[in-house]
Amino acid sequence: MRPTRLEDFIGHEHLTSANSVFMSGARNGSLGSVIFWGPPGCGKTTLARLYAKQTDSVFKELSATEVGIKEVKEVFEGAKNTFQLTRRRTVLFLDEIHRFSRSQQDVFLPFVEQGHIQALQLLGATTENPSFKLTGALLSRCRVFVLERLSDEAIEKIAKQALQRLSFERNGDHEPDVFEIPSSPTLGPSTQGSDLPSQSVESATATATPLFPSFPQVTEKVITSLASLAAGDARTALSLLELVVNANMPETELIVSMRQSVSVSYDRTGDSHYDMISALHKSVRGGQGSAAMYWLARMLGQGEDPLFIARRLVVCASEDIGLADPQALPLAVAAFQACQVIGMPECRINLAHIVAYLSEAPKSTRSYEAYKRAEEAAKADSTAPVPMQVRNAPTKLMGDLGYGEDYHYNPNYIHPVSNVYLPPQFNGQVFLRKEGDTEGKEWDEEALKDWEERENGGMPWEGRHTSSSQP
CATH class of the missing domain: 1.20.272.10 (Zinc Finger, Delta Prime; domain 3)
Known part of the structure; x- marks a missing residue:
């Protein structure tokens, strides 16, 4: 059900529009090595396959969850031989590239340099932020293209395009040069405004209009529900579509069946x-x-x-x-x-x-900010000696050396007393400041007006009249 040409790829117009960097590189083969970063099912693998086809390259697909460096090096050697014999470049698509360790990623470095790019082009795919998961050396040698979650509209188009292709296959027809996505029929009141009806909703099969004669069970409402359930994942959408085209049940039951077959996707480490x-x-x-x-x-x-x-x-x-x-x-x-x-x-x-x-609860960052200030001071001079007055003196020798001398034990006094608590270079510095201290904080009139409008009913913040930081 995947598209066979870049022209049929749906979604990510920032990559697939005629004048985009990606499409320009696909036309003249000058794109270099690439990292596709996006959520599952957004089209990374399909885009890589279509790119290889567009550039007439040999396509090799590996997953970092299933292979190691041995298999990758075999592709490298094969790419060099293929280029020497046929002058065709090899595109290596490595899915889940972030699963490779840093030392494993370093193996790619000689092959993504400009001198070797004619023989091998790396297309990596990751669901993780490449800034954190890929080495700086590899990342600096690759272009990163960000793919967002697909919109419901894009998912609907993908489903309809796949249905159209299935319809041609079922009828033994040749695929057209250009796919025309069928427009949505006018829906009656019983099907408008809801994409996930409950089981109690009365079936509208009798009045629903099939989108394709080959698949009478596929109505606009079914496609809309499918897109909503897919949550931007084209792979999930196509799996649901497979369930739909093989089902023979009323519209409402079909939608309920789709809903029950979908498990919510959530990566607890991503x-x-x-x-x-x-x-x-x-x-x-x-x-x-x-x-x-x-x-x-x-x-x-x-x-x-x-x-x-x-x-x-x-x-x-x-x-x-x-x-x-x-x-x-x-x-x-x-x-x-x-x-x-x-x-x-x-x-x-x-x-x-x-x-x-x-x-x-009321909020205060006094202790947290105090520690950060103290931490900066400690890092600035980590060798400053402890003042003699507050040193521990468990032995006579240490006492004779001046440890703890003239220390005032605060509970013994009715009145406040002073000791030297900090190294001399930090005397007078205040790390734990009083509540309401505004040093280092800013007044953002635009942000305050936004808060007053959105969260305070349009009323002025009461602190406007008391804040000493107001310009």
Whole structure:
């Protein structure tokens, strides 16, 4: 069901438009080595195959999850021999390239240099951020093309194009030079405005219009539902389409069957794992309890480890709430322990409890920022001696040497007393500053107006009249 020409590739117009860098490189063969970065099912493999066909190259496909350096070197040697005999370049498509270790990735370096690019061209594919997963040396020698999740509209077009191709095959016809995607028929009131009907919705098969005579069960509503369920993954969409074309059931039952066959995709070690926990943490920090609860539900619903979430919330309790609410940390620790003892699914209630509490708690970063200032000072001079007055003096010799001399034990005095606590070069420096200190913070009038409009009902922030930082 994959397209056979670059012209038939759907989606990612920033790559496939006539004047794009990618298409220009495909036409004249000057693209060099490439890394495709995008989520599963967005078209990385298909794009690589079509590129090899467009450039009349020998196509070799490997997966880093299944092969090692031995197999890769065999492709390298074969590419050199092929080029010497036929002058044809070999395109090596390495899926999941981020699975190779740093030393394994270094094997590619001699072959992606300009002098060898005539014989071999590397097209790597990854679902992970290449900045973190690929070596700097390899990354600097490759172009990175970003592929986003496909839109529902693109998924619908892909499904219709595949159906059209299947229809030609079933009828024994030749494929046309240009595929014409059938337009959506006018839908009656019973099918408009809903792409995922419940089982209770009455079947509209009697009035639904088939898109292709060869597949009477495939209606516009079925395609719309398929696109929604695929969630931007063309591979999932085509798997669902296979279920659809082999099914013989009413429209509503078919949609329910598709829904039940789809499992939610979530990579617990990939970018979505870190993106969602970041969204949860930042929602809590911003006092947006509803948003935080949404990300919590998304992560738990997609199989995230509750202890991973609980650990981040323990950090959040100290980093973002801190001294503004001393109860936040023990409550977060209690939630973590509850997750350990209870487990899923019940511990989701404990996590919801602490997410709500932390979101609504007052915020203070005093302790966190104080540590960062102290850390910078400690790094600046890590050899500064401890002042004699506050040194430990467990022996007579150490006392005779002046350790702890003139130290004032604070509880012994009715009044405040002073000691030399810091090395001389840091005397007078304030690492732990008072609440409300605005040093190093900025006033962003545009950001404040945006907050007033979106979250404060258009009313001015009360701090406008009291803030000393207002310009």
